[in-house]
Amino acid sequence: MAHAYREIFSAPGAKAFSSAGLVARLPLPLTHMGILTMLSETTGEYALAGLVAGAFTFSMAFLGPQVSKAVDRRGQSRVLPVATGVSVLGLAGLLLCAASGAPRWTLFLCALLAGLMPSMSAMVRARWTEIYRGRPQLTTAYSMESVVDELTYVIGPALAVVLSTALFPQAAPMVAGLLLLVGVALFVPQKSTEPPVKPRTAEGGASAVSSPPVLVLALILLCGGAIPGMVDTMGLAFAEDAGNKSLAGLVFAVYAIGSGISGLLFGARRVDVPLPRLLLIGVTGTALTTLPFLLVDGVGGMVVVVFAAGVFFAPTMVVIMGMVERTTPEHKLTEAMTWMIAGLQSGVALGAAVTGVVYDHLGATAGVSVAVVAGALALLLTLCGLPMLRTRLARAKSGTAVAGTADRGEPAVCR
Numbered sequence: 001m002a003h004a005y006r007e008i009f010s011a012p013g014a015k016a017f018s019s020a021g022l023v024a025r026l027p028l029p030l031t032h033m034g035i036l037t038m039l040s041e042t043t044g045e046y047a048l049a050g051l052v053a054g055a056f057t058f059s060m061a062f063l064g065p066q067v068s069k070a071v072d073r074r075g076q077s078r079v080l081p082v083a084t085g086v087s088v089l090g091l092a093g094l095l096l097c098a099a100s101g102a103p104r105w106t107l108f109l110c111a112l113l114a115g116l117m118p119s120m121s122a123m124v125r126a127r128w129t130e131i132y133r134g135r136p137q138l139t140t141a142y143s144m145e146s147v148v149d150e151l152t153y154v155i156g157p158a159l160a161v162v163l164s165t166a167l168f169p170q171a172a173p174m175v176a177g178l179l180l181l182v183g184v185a186l187f188v189p190q191k192s193t194e195p196p197v198k199p200r201t202a203e204g205g206a207s208a209v210s211s212p213p214v215l216v217l218a219l220i221l222l223c224g225g226a227i228p229g230m231v232d233t234m235g236l237a238f239a240e241d242a243g244n245k246s247l248a249g250l251v252f253a254v255y256a257i258g259s260g261i262s263g264l265l266f267g268a269r270r271v272d273v274p275l276p277r278l279l280l281i282g283v284t285g286t287a288l289t290t291l292p293f294l295l296v297d298g299v300g301g302m303v304v305v306v307f308a309a310g311v312f313f314a315p316t317m318v319v320i321m322g323m324v325e326r327t328t329p330e331h332k333l334t335e336a337m338t339w340m341i342a343g344l345q346s347g348v349a350l351g352a353a354v355t356g357v358v359y360d361h362l363g364a365t366a367g368v369s370v371a372v373v374a375g376a377l378a379l380l381l382t383l384c385g386l387p388m389l390r391t392r393l394a395r396a397k398s399g400t401a402v403a404g405t406a407d408r409g410e411p412a413v414c415r
């Protein structure tokens with residue numbers, strides 16, 4: 001397994017851009033939880049803290065693809081510094097408004113501006129795609145990126161809570177802004193691995209999400225994201241019932257471990273199975289592993305169940321990114337990948353919010369059932385979308401062959 005991952009880093013510049021990308025992508029989960037912790041500490045109003053943090057998350061879900069669309073048109077080195085600058089200014093304004101007791105609307109305005117934070121995981125994936133397009137190593141690279149995403153979503157929230165409670169309330173958002181500046185400053189100058197701007201077709205002005213494959217896959221991730229969103233809320237609720245909120249960190253970590261291990265194993269193997277079938281297997285497994293949540297009534301049970309639920313997450317994300325790469329024109333690829341991440345982030349936020357409301361009114365069993373419903377919807381979308389996805393993948397493969405580029409090879413997972 002280790003050989004497969006050493007192999008992808010043998011490409012010139014791969015270690016440098018992936019390391020810089022890691023620093024630059026940590027601010028996203030750090031910012032969300034940092035806003036929650038900061039405002040709950042400074043105002044004592046959890047509802048306000050949740051609304052402002054939600055404004056940031058949904059702002060990024062909408063603005064992130066627009067930033068990536070501009071990147072596809074103008075290049076990473078021209079767009080990322082501008083977007084980063086505006087996002088950091090928004091974060092700085094949010095800190096000042098929170099510290100000075102400014103009107104509440106200013107908190108929302110600054111959170112919306114901070115949402116211009118670029119989707120660095122999409123930028124890193126775009127560079128891997130440029131290096132390994134049409135080769136088996138691309139699946140390995142996507143698998144590694146999914147694992148890195150999991151790690152940032154475990155480290156980021158925990159670090160945010162520690163910073164804003166042990167130091168001062170504004171510490172976590174402040175560190176997030178600094179990490180974003182440093183990470184982008186290290187990432188952008190690496191011109192040798194930056195994807196060149198691709199020529200646009202006549203319909204190149206349309207958004208990538210107007211493409212049926214991109215839209216369907218983003219919606220599948222929206223539903224799938226509600227499952228870890230439920231885990232976030234119910235993990236915290238069960239930990240609070242047990243009298244120790246820190247136990248929630250164990251729940252989050254075990255979910256990420258299950259996803260990370262399966263993602264690493266999936267990326268190290270050459271699976272000779274068509275992508276649509278892999279998607280169906282992954283989403284079906286995701287839906288089925290939500291059923292045991294209905295039997296959970298405490299932290300111990302949650303820890304056991306979330307490990308199994310996480311096993312299908314990273315491989316399914318890898319398959320979806322592979323389908324996006326195969327069905328999206330090169331000049332829209334970064335935007336399309338960002339829509340996937342935006343769908344996932346929105347699903348996590350919606351799942352967490354809906355679960356909280358359901359739990360407050362109907363109890364724990366109803367709360368965990370949010371994941372069951374989300375898994376069923378994801379499976380229904382997959383079943384409805386598979387014929388179209390198969391057609392688009394076959395058309396893309398035929399188009400590649402006609403263009404005379406099939407001799408580059410294709411990922412074994414796509415055969």
